Amino acid sequence: MLPQSVLSLWEAIRTANEGPELLLDPDLKLWALIPISIVMILVGVAKQCIMVLVSPKSKTVPRVKLTEILYITKARVLLGNGSNLSSESFQMRQEYLAQVLSEGKYLAIKPNENEKAKIENPFTNSSMTDAMTSMAMGNLVNYIPQTIIMWWVNYFFAGFVLMRLPFPLTIRFKQMLQSSVMTDDLDVRWVSSMSWYIISMGGLTPVYNILLGGSNLDKLDVSAQQQQLSQIPGGPSPQDQMKSLANDITVFQHVSVLDDIEDRVLKLYS
């Protein structure tokens, strides 16, 4: 049992700032609230589909370039997860990778050719321009529907109070949330259709995630990013990366999780 004073305080908090009660036409829900929601969800789904269609097709990378990237990745992975290997296996990989990387055996552009094409203009590189075009398209696809829906809501659903928010707001929001309702002293909780648009614009991201699964798109992005990561203009050249990785691997202090594994297993089951 809660004491009476706590209960009354709770009641006071719950019903604070109630203000005068307005009677709204129930048809407003059917003809304004639900259409706006449906249109916003459908536009979001269409946006995702367009993004998939617009996104660049799987880019081809020359085999030598891929080998170079994968050898750099392999060295990083060995440094990161090497402790799971036994000492012998690690040593084998260590010697091999240190030798291959310091020699630059798998460089896509061999050092002597490198001097000719010293600094490549990023705008002549086709993969870079592709990425930029898709980025611009993505911005456009995000920006245009937003403007159109905002205009649509403002044009068709203006001039009435649509709903009451379940939480109080400060008077500052009046300008934005009651834009087309010409009242001076109506409580800010009574808002027009524009505010439902604003609220659902923020809140629909989780809904899209549930509706579309989201995972497929993310995977596409990650693989595209990984390929671009190695091609950042102005970053260290692959040759330098390989050299420094070779150094790192040579001086790496290897501690294996498999050291004394027999003793530990015996101790575990003794």
Place this chain on the structure above:
Amino acid sequence: MSYRFTGLQSADSGSFNNSKLLQIHDTTMLTAGLSAGILQLQSFAGFGMFFAVYTFVNLLFISWLCQFRPGLYFSDPIHTIWVKNLFRELAGFIMTWTLAFTLVR
């Protein structure tokens, strides 16, 4: 004391764990918003419900799915589980809360 793979971090498993957590957060918080609206909760009660459900879901996630070892599955467990999705879920919660609140009245 059990010995596991140490420092095993793969980008694939990391993003898989993140998307699972995100999906759990999304579903539970949208549902919580709907329930708050159906219960006609207002102001503090509604936000209180958000934080209560958020905490409850996270504790359940840590204890049930992570077996009290979130560090094994996330590189920065506190930030990933408690902070990263907070405002996204709050926006979703407010949306469904407002929707159900209006539809039920």
